[in-house]
Amino acid sequence: MTDTIFNLAPSPGERAKAALGRRNLVLVGLMGAGKSAIGRLVAQQLGLPFIDTDTEIERVSRMTISELFAAYGEEEFRALETRVIKRLMRSGPRVVSTGGGAFINEKTRKQIERGGLSVWLNADLDVLWDRVNKRDHRPLLKTENPKQTLKDLMDKRYPIYALADITVQSRDERKEVIAGEVLTAVIDHIGKDKRP
């Protein structure tokens, strides 16, 4: 009997999904914060579709992000990014992981504010560096001193990421734990919104 009652209690995923309604859950933050990896897990727990905007841009352009930067430059990439996010924010719900620069662009940020609930995956420099250092597919980090570049981007971008609806600390902890904290933060945030 107790078991039956226990099993009927909604899971954090179900509660967060109900709280989200038709809104998209949008992950923002710097390169290496875990937006793509955590977003995928969060979507699984919510039972919602998952879209990574970089993957979507690569799909529609039939080029990798590095190829796009090399052939057309960052400005053209940002224009594509804005267009993809605008389209995604028109319907929902789903989980959307953005590229690190998306939320920094004012036009894109306004679109996210209208169609989504934003979550900043905040992380310190050493955590980010450890993660991005393992791969070389990020064009903005192809500099003489990529760790310093990352630090400069943190200084510029963190005040803007801080405008997100919710902040979750991404750190040296299992991905499932961070994904669980995102769900709890969504439930808490929306609960607070509804209080008189």
Ligand SMILES: Nc1ncnc2c1ncn2[C@@H]1O[C@H](COP(=O)(O)OP(=O)(O)O)[C@@H](O)[C@H]1O
């Ligand atoms: N909590 C975590 N623990 C260990 N590795 C992680 C964690 N979060 C992300 N990663 C790894 O760090 C790398 C960068 O993550 P990714 O999701 O691509 O970041 P972003 O999309 O924010 O740039 C990936 O290899 C990913 O698997």
Ligand SMILES: O=C(O)C1=C[C@@H](OP(=O)(O)O)[C@@H](O)[C@H](O)C1
């Ligand atoms: O920070 C940025 O401006 C960028 C981050 C990348 O995505 P991730 O944050 O998923 O690495 C990708 O969109 C592109 O290389 C530019």
Ligand SMILES: [Mg+2]
């Ligand atoms: Mg990513």
